[in-house]
Amino acid sequence: MHTGDKNVALRRALINCARGDAPADLVLKNARVVHVFSGDTDTCDVAILGDRIAGLGSYRGRREIDIRGRFLCPGFIEGHIHIESSMLTPRRFAEAVLPRGTTTVIADPHEIANVLGMEGIRFMLSDGETTPLEILAMAPSCVPATHLESAGAALEADDLARLLKEPSVPGLAEMMNFPGTVAAQDDVLAKLQVFLAAHRPVDGHAPGLSGAGLQAYCAAGISSDHECTTLAEAREKLRAGMYIYIREGSTARNLEALLPLVTPYTARRCLLVSDDLHADDILTEGHLDRILRRAVSLGLDPVMALQMVTINPARRFGLAWQGAVAPGYRADLVVLEDLQDFQVQRVFKDGRQVAAHGRPEPAGSGPADGRDQAPVLHSSLHIDWSRVNLRVAARAGRIRVIRSIEHQIVTGQLFLDPTVADGEVVADPGRDLLKIAVIERHHASGRTGVGFIRGFGLDRGALASTVAHDSHNLIVVGATDRAMLRAARELDRMGGGLAVCDNDRTLATLPLPVAGLMTDIPADEVRRRLAAIRSAAAALGCSPDNPFMLLSFQALPVIPELKITDRGLVDVTRFAHVSLWY
Numbered sequence: 001m002h003t004g005d006k007n008v009a010l011r012r013a014l015i016n017c018a019r020g021d022a023p024a025d026l027v028l029k030n031a032r033v034v035h036v037f038s039g040d041t042d043t044c045d046v047a048i049l050g051d052r053i054a055g056l057g058s059y060r061g062r063r064e065i066d067i068r069g070r071f072l073c074p075g076f077i078e079g080h081i082h083i084e085s086s087m088l089t090p091r092r093f094a095e096a097v098l099p100r101g102t103t104t105v106i107a108d109p110h111e112i113a114n115v116l117g118m119e120g121i122r123f124m125l126s127d128g129e130t131t132p133l134e135i136l137a138m139a140p141s142c143v144p145a146t147h148l149e150s151a152g153a154a155l156e157a158d159d160l161a162r163l164l165k166e167p168s169v170p171g172l173a174e175m176m177n178f179p180g181t182v183a184a185q186d187d188v189l190a191k192l193q194v195f196l197a198a199h200r201p202v203d204g205h206a207p208g209l210s211g212a213g214l215q216a217y218c219a220a221g222i223s224s225d226h227e228c229t230t231l232a233e234a235r236e237k238l239r240a241g242m243y244i245y246i247r248e249g250s251t252a253r254n255l256e257a258l259l260p261l262v263t264p265y266t267a268r269r270c271l272l273v274s275d276d277l278h279a280d281d282i283l284t285e286g287h288l289d290r291i292l293r294r295a296v297s298l299g300l301d302p303v304m305a306l307q308m309v310t311i312n313p314a315r316r317f318g319l320a321w322q323g324a325v326a327p328g329y330r331a332d333l334v335v336l337e338d339l340q341d342f343q344v345q346r347v348f349k350d351g352r353q354v355a356a357h358g359r360p361e362p363a364g365s366g367p368a369d370g371r372d373q374a375p376v377l378h379s380s381l382h383i384d385w386s387r388v389n390l391r392v393a394a395r396a397g398r399i400r401v402i403r404s405i406e407h408q409i410v411t412g413q414l415f416l417d418p419t420v421a422d423g424e425v426v427a428d429p430g431r432d433l434l435k436i437a438v439i440e441r442h443h444a445s446g447r448t449g450v451g452f453i454r455g456f457g458l459d460r461g462a463l464a465s466t467v468a469h470d471s472h473n474l475i476v477v478g479a480t481d482r483a484m485l486r487a488a489r490e491l492d493r494m495g496g497g498l499a500v501c502d503n504d505r506t507l508a509t510l511p512l513p514v515a516g517l518m519t520d521i522p523a524d525e526v527r528r529r530l531a532a533i534r535s536a537a538a539a540l541g542c543s544p545d546n547p548f549m550l551l552s553f554q555a556l557p558v559i560p561e562l563k564i565t566d567r568g569l570v571d572v573t574r575f576a577h578v579s580l581w582y
Helices: 003-019 090-100 110-116 118-128 157-163 178-182 186-197 211-219 231-239 255-261 279-285 288-297 302-307 311-316 481-494 523-539 547-555
Strands: 024-035 040-049 052-057 061-066 071-074 076-081 102-107 134-137 172-175 202-204 243-247 270-273 333-336 344-349 352-356 399-404 411-416 419-421 424-426 434-439 448-454 462-465 474-478 497-501 506-511 562-565 568-571
Touching (some): 076 270, 090 279, 090 288, 090 344, 102 344, 118 134, 118 157, 157 186, 172 186, 186 202, 231 255, 243 255, 255 288, 270 288, 288 302, 399 547, 434 562, 448 562, 462 481, 497 523, 506 523, 523 547
Parallel strands (some): 102 134, 172 202, 399 448
Antiparallel strands (some): 024 040, 040 052, 419 424, 462 474, 462 497
């Protein structure tokens, strides 16, 4: 049978069922349906045939479930997230978020792409196919993210064009090189044109950009932003035609500041997204259900909030027949106890129950672990330790110091007198002045950027991670060079991950053998290990409650103000390297 014939047969079957002339496969009885088109609710039956909703009204089915007046809404759609930041492989991530009501995810795999290029993207897509969660991957636009750091791969416009053929790639992911976009650089415009010519959405990333620069950025064809931190910034970008993704992740939490933007006039151009979310936060607080609870507690209308995680992202990304409880739409559905706490009772994906009462349904067979899919994913650290040097020779003058800000990915810049011992600039925990270093880990160059940072509060020891946005070199912060090198070498031994070390002891670790970014162990085990890591860090005096998420963003040279890469300190406002000395 030809595809066209199959489609006609499907429509005929849906029509017959909707008329009541044929039984549904499944009927959800007495459901209080949330109508995202009209903004209201009513109680009825929902008839499901195959993976589609046939009709709403009074129906009979081969199988019937009495919802007993609970709310029935569309499955939640995450509009922007980096799955790698959960530290879980896609299938383990799915196990964590499906019970929370998430049925579709628009992911940006630029974390693993910056380590392994196309091979990493293919791994994310293929591993995602083993789960009921629908994982769509925007094509990473910035691999490497910038010229200011060393990545493990490079993707040009021709490489990205090949991704257009993938049905799971809806558009181009966040264009972080906003200076290059505003300057109309040829390589940037070539990447944009690949997707604009195909009428695909192009996501943006332009923290603090305004005025003529913002107008130029939008004129390039970029139509969203998730980096707004102030209401004025969000309003200006909304007026310029952008979708505003209101972010509430593990570190960057902008919901409270931006929520006044959402009105009946603006709501359809707004999405609620996570961006970066750790596994323990998902299990403890939730995913999009967590953001919904928070938004409603801050005064947002519950149905409007639901629109921002259902029909709005569906329309933004061209997901036809998704995001609503309506005839002909895909049967991606969530049963909620109420519209205040958003406690999820059941989750259906394409007409099949995939989670109930906080637990995913058995997913059937899948790969035993990520090693079965791509062995090279487990050999992603290449460091020549004989060439790594953390020492900083003293000289006259003050030093530039990164000021980290808890729960934010932006940083400040301080100018302080250095602490000197034996002719070297050293960390000074008594002043909360720690040494921070980024060690290139893709090409065994030994290249190491060394600087200083305030805001971690360590009294002793060191924290190290191979999760360091966006190029994911090895990043380490500590009170002594000895502790820093111990923590860094521990990561090399594990094949990547997180480590907390004292001068002579390793206190806690989380191995992340998949590209140095993810693990295939269950999310609950990741939560247990993260709790041990946080406890170990706190015992060393570390003050942030999520120090490794905060640490991972200190190497992100596209977010103001002062950051560090393997090539040295970066003044993001200048988009250029600057000297440690001022």
